[in-house]
Amino acid sequence: MTAKSSSIVTKVVTTLFWGDTSLEERRLLRKLDFFILTYSCMSYFFNYLDRAAFANAYVAGLKEALNLDGNQYNVLLSMASAGMLVGQVPNSIIIHKVPPRIWLPSMVIIWAGLTMAGAGCKTYGQLCAVRFLMGLAEASTYAGCIYVMGSWYKPNEIAKRTAMFTVAGQVGSMFAGVMMAAIYKSMDGRSGFAGWQWVFIIDGIITCPIAIFGYLYFPDLPENTRAPYLSEKERKFALNRLPPKREDGHSIAPWSLTKRVLGQPAFYICCGFSLLSAALQAYSVQGLMLLYLKNRKDIDGYTQEQINTMPLGIQAIGIVAEFAAAAAIDRFNLRLSTGFALLVIQLICTIVLLIPQMTVSGNLSALYIAATAYGINPLLYGWPSVITARGGDDAARSVIIASMVASGMLLYTFWGIVVYPANHAPYWRNGYIAMIVVIACLSGWIFLLRWLDDYTAKKYPADVKGASNGVEEELNYSSAEKGPVEQTRAL
Structure with a gap:
C-alpha cells in the first residue's frame, strides 16, 4: 500500500468513526x-x-x-x-x-x-x-x-x-x-x-x-467523572455537549421513578421494539443452521467438523452487518432506511426458507444472509439511547434500557421452544410464518419509534441542540455543534 492510499484509508476510517x-x-x-x-x-x-x-x-x-x-x-x-x-x-x-x-x-x-x-x-x-x-x-x-x-x-x-x-x-x-x-x-x-x-x-x-x-x-459519568486522563476543560465540554440533566435525574425514589418510567411512552415503545428485534434475529440466535445440517437427510459431502464450523460464518456476517448499519446510522443518519433495508433482506430470506423443495445450497445461503439481522443491534440500543437521554432523566433512561434487555431475554425463554423446536428440523414452517409476522410488526413499530424521536425532539428542543457555545469557544471546538433538530432525526 502506497503512502497516498494509506493516507486515504486513514482519512476514511477517521471520518467514519469520529466524523467531521x-x-x-x-x-x-x-x-x-x-x-x-x-x-x-x-x-x-x-x-x-x-x-x-x-x-x-x-x-x-x-x-x-x-x-x-x-x-x-x-x-x-x-x-x-x-x-x-x-x-x-x-x-x-x-x-x-x-x-x-x-x-x-x-x-x-x-x-x-x-x-x-x-x-x-x-x-x-x-x-x-x-x-x-x-x-x-x-x-x-x-x-x-x-x-x-x-x-x-x-x-x-x-x-x-x-x-x-x-x-x-x-x-x-x-x-x-x-x-x-x-x-x-x-x-x-x-x-x-x-x-x-x-x-x-x-x-x-x-x-x-x-x-x-x-x-x-x-x-x-460526565457530571461526576474524576478520570485522570481528562483535563478540566475536557470534562466541561464532555458535559455541555450533551443534553442537560434534570435535578432529580438520578433520583431512585420508588414511586417517583415508577411514575417517570411507566408514565412516558418511551418505556412501552422501546420495550416492544426490543421484543420484536430479538425475534428478528431468531434464525441466528437459535442456531437453526446447525440443526438444519444435522437433520437434513440428503446432505452429502459434509464432515462432522464442517457441520460444526460452518455456522461460524453466521457470526462473521453478523459482525459485518452491524458495522455497516452503524456507519449508515451515524455517518448518514439513516436510521429508518437502515431498519427497512434489514427487514426487506430478512423477508426475502424467509420466503426462500419457506419453500419446502428448496435446495440445500439455497437454504444455507438464506440462513447465512439472514445473519444480517444482527444489523438491527446498533439501531436497537443506539436510537432509544438518544431518545431517552432527552429530558435529562438518567435514572429513567437506565431503567428503560435495562427493561429492553430484559424484554429480549424474556422472549427467548419460550420463543425457540414454541416457534423453532429442534424436533421440527430441518423445516420450521410455523417459525418462518412467525418471522413474516414479526417483520410486518417491526415495519410499523419503526414508525412508532420515529414518532417518539420527533415527539421528544419537539418536547425538549434545547436537548437536541448540543453543546454550550462558551465551552466550545474556549476549547476552539469549531465543529462540535451539529445544528438543529433535523440533524438528529432519522431519515
Whole structure:
C-alpha cells in the first residue's frame, strides 16, 4: 500500500468513526473510546466467554462428574438466564447510588469468582445456585455499559460504539470453543483437577484484569467523572455537549421513578421494539443452521467438523452487518432506511426458507444472509439511547434500557421452544410464518419509534441542540455543534 492510499484509508476510517469534527474533539473522543470501549468490550467479551465455559465444561466431563442428565443441563442454562432477567432492573437502579466505575467492575469480580466456584461444585443444587448468582452479576454488564455510553456520546456517535460493544460478545462466543478446548487438552489432570474444572478456574482468572482496569480508568459519568486522563476543560465540554440533566435525574425514589418510567411512552415503545428485534434475529440466535445440517437427510459431502464450523460464518456476517448499519446510522443518519433495508433482506430470506423443495445450497445461503439481522443491534440500543437521554432523566433512561434487555431475554425463554423446536428440523414452517409476522410488526413499530424521536425532539428542543457555545469557544471546538433538530432525526 502506497503512502497516498494509506493516507486515504486513514482519512476514511477517521471520518467514519469520529466524523467531521475538530482535532480537539477527536482527541476527546479517542480518549473516551479507548477507556470506555476497552472496558465495555472486554467485559462483554469475557461475559460471553464465562457463559460459554459452562457449555464447554459440560461436554468435557462436568456431566459425568455430577451425574447430570439433559433436562438438568437445560435447567442450569435457565438458572443463569433467570438470574440475568431478575437482575436487570435492580442493577440499573443501583448504578445511580454506586458509581459505575465501582459497581460494574465489582460485578465482574463477583461473576469471575462464581465462575471459579463452579469448579468446586459437587452437587446439581450447588451448581444451580452458582449459575443463578452468576446471572445476577452478569446482568449489570450490557445495560450498564449501554447506559454509560449513552451518557458520553452524542446521537451521531452512539451507533458505532454500541455495534463494537455487541460485536465483542459475538467474538467471545466464536473463540470460546477453541480456547476452552485448548485449556482442557493442556490442563486435564494437573494438580488433581479435571479438565472441566480447569476450564472454570482459568476462565475466572483471566476475567479479573479487566475489572482492575475498570476500577482505575472507567470514567463514571460526565457530571461526576474524576478520570485522570481528562483535563478540566475536557470534562466541561464532555458535559455541555450533551443534553442537560434534570435535578432529580438520578433520583431512585420508588414511586417517583415508577411514575417517570411507566408514565412516558418511551418505556412501552422501546420495550416492544426490543421484543420484536430479538425475534428478528431468531434464525441466528437459535442456531437453526446447525440443526438444519444435522437433520437434513440428503446432505452429502459434509464432515462432522464442517457441520460444526460452518455456522461460524453466521457470526462473521453478523459482525459485518452491524458495522455497516452503524456507519449508515451515524455517518448518514439513516436510521429508518437502515431498519427497512434489514427487514426487506430478512423477508426475502424467509420466503426462500419457506419453500419446502428448496435446495440445500439455497437454504444455507438464506440462513447465512439472514445473519444480517444482527444489523438491527446498533439501531436497537443506539436510537432509544438518544431518545431517552432527552429530558435529562438518567435514572429513567437506565431503567428503560435495562427493561429492553430484559424484554429480549424474556422472549427467548419460550420463543425457540414454541416457534423453532429442534424436533421440527430441518423445516420450521410455523417459525418462518412467525418471522413474516414479526417483520410486518417491526415495519410499523419503526414508525412508532420515529414518532417518539420527533415527539421528544419537539418536547425538549434545547436537548437536541448540543453543546454550550462558551465551552466550545474556549476549547476552539469549531465543529462540535451539529445544528438543529433535523440533524438528529432519522431519515
